[in-house]
Amino acid sequence: MSSKSSGNRPAVPRVATGMPWWVWGGIGLFGIALGLSVVSSAVPQDPAQLLVDANKAAENADLRTLLKSLEALRQFPDRQGEVRYLEAIVKLGESKPLKAIPLLKQAVDTPSVKARAYLALGRAYGTAGQLQNATDSLKQIVDDPEVGDLARFSLAGMMNSIQAYDEAIAQFTALADKEFDLGRTLYQRGEIYIDLGEYEKAVADIQKSIDINPNEPTNSLKVVKLLRTMTRLGRFEGTDKYAEQLDNPIAAASFKAEKLIAEGKNKEAVAALDAARRDARENPQLVCTWGKVMLSWKDADKARQALAEVYVACRRATRNVDGMQTLQGIAEMVGNQELADLARQNVEQLQATRVKMLEALKAIGNDVTSIDKRMDLADLAIDCGEIELAERVYRGLSMFFPDQEVVIAPRRARLDMPLKLLVDLGNSVELPTPAPPPDAARPDRPPLPPPGRGAAPAEPAEPAKDL
16 A cells, blocks of 8 residues: 655556446446437347346447347237336446436346346446445345356446455455456455555456556556555565556656665666656655665665655655654764654554554445545545555545535545644754746846846837738
C-alpha cells in the first residue's frame, strides 16, 4: 500500500468510471440510441431461439438484435416473463436500474430466465444503492451452473467496493478455485491483500493475473501495483519483464533506481533518475527515491546534496512515511540530530496510525451495514497517508448509502483538506535561494524596462494605396 499525501494524490481508481465494474460481463451497456428500426420479419419465430439470441445480444451489447428478439417475443402471450426480463435488460443498458427492478422481480418467477433475472436483479439493486437487496438476490444463484460464477463475481465486487474483505476474499477464492476469469479475479483479490498488508499473497496474485493475460491493456496499471509491492518487500529478482511494461516515467525511473540501489549500483541509480527529475523534479516519489540514492552512498557530503529537497518534499507530502524515513536517515548521516528526531517522531506516529487503520479494516469483516465504521476507517487512512484507500471507502459509501449523503459529505471533505505535519520538522535546514525566472534581472545585465517603456518604437504604418 502506497503512502501518498493529500496534496500529491493522483486519481488512481481501481475501476473505470461510470457504472460499477461488477455490473460488466453478462449485461451489455447500450450507449447507442434506441431509435433503431425493428424488423421482426427477419427474426426466427421460435421463442426459445429468440431468447437465446437475445441473451447473446445482451452479452455483446448488440441492441439491434436484442430489440428484434424482444419485439418478436411479444407476439407470444405465454412468454411474458421472458419479455419482462428483456425489457429490464434494456433499462439496465440505459442506466435506469430503478425501472428495471420491478420488471426483474416479475421475471424471476419464469423458470427459463430465473437465474439470469436474479443476476440482473442483483446488479440492478447494487447500481441503485440497495446493497442488502443486491447481495440477497445474487446469493440465490451463486451455485447456478449457467450464471453462478457471474453472480459470485458481482457479489465479490460489491463486497470489495464496501471493504467487506472477508466475504470478498471468500468469493474471489471460490472463483479462483474454478479458474473463473483469473486475470480479473486474482488481481482484485491481490488488491485486497495489499490493503490488508499481506504483501506476499498480493504479489503472487497480481503476478499470476498479469502472466495469464500478458497482452491485457490494463497490465500497465497492474504492474505499477506489483512493482510497488515487491519494492516494499525488497524483492527485485525476476522483475525485469514487468518493469518493461511500465508506461509511467516516474514509476519506471523510481523502480529502476530502487532496484539498482539494492544491487549496490549507486552511480547507475543516479543516472536512472536523471531524465525523470528533469521533467518532474518536485514529484515527492522522485525526491524520496533521490534521497535514498544519495543515502545509499553512506557519505555525508552525498547525503547533504539531497537534504534540502527531501526536507521540502516531506513538508509537502506530510503523511509519506517512506519520505520521512529517508529524511531521518539523511539527517542522521549529516549530523543533524534535531531533524532526525523530529522525522523519527513522524515515522513512529504514522506507523502507529497505520496499525490502527489495519485493525479497523479487519474489524469490518463481513459487515455491510455500518457507515460509522467505514468513515472511521477512512479517517485513519487519511491520517497515515493511505489516501487511495480513503477515496475508495467514500466511493463505496456514496454508491450504497446515497440516502446518508448528508452524514457522509462532511467527513469526506477531509480528502480535500491539507494535512499538517504530525510533528513539525523545525527550521534547521538551510534552503537554497530559488533560481530567478529566465527574464528576471541578473547582476550581469541592466534591469529590464517597465512594461510599455523603453521598447523599440513601432514601425510607421504603410501609407494607404489608391485602389
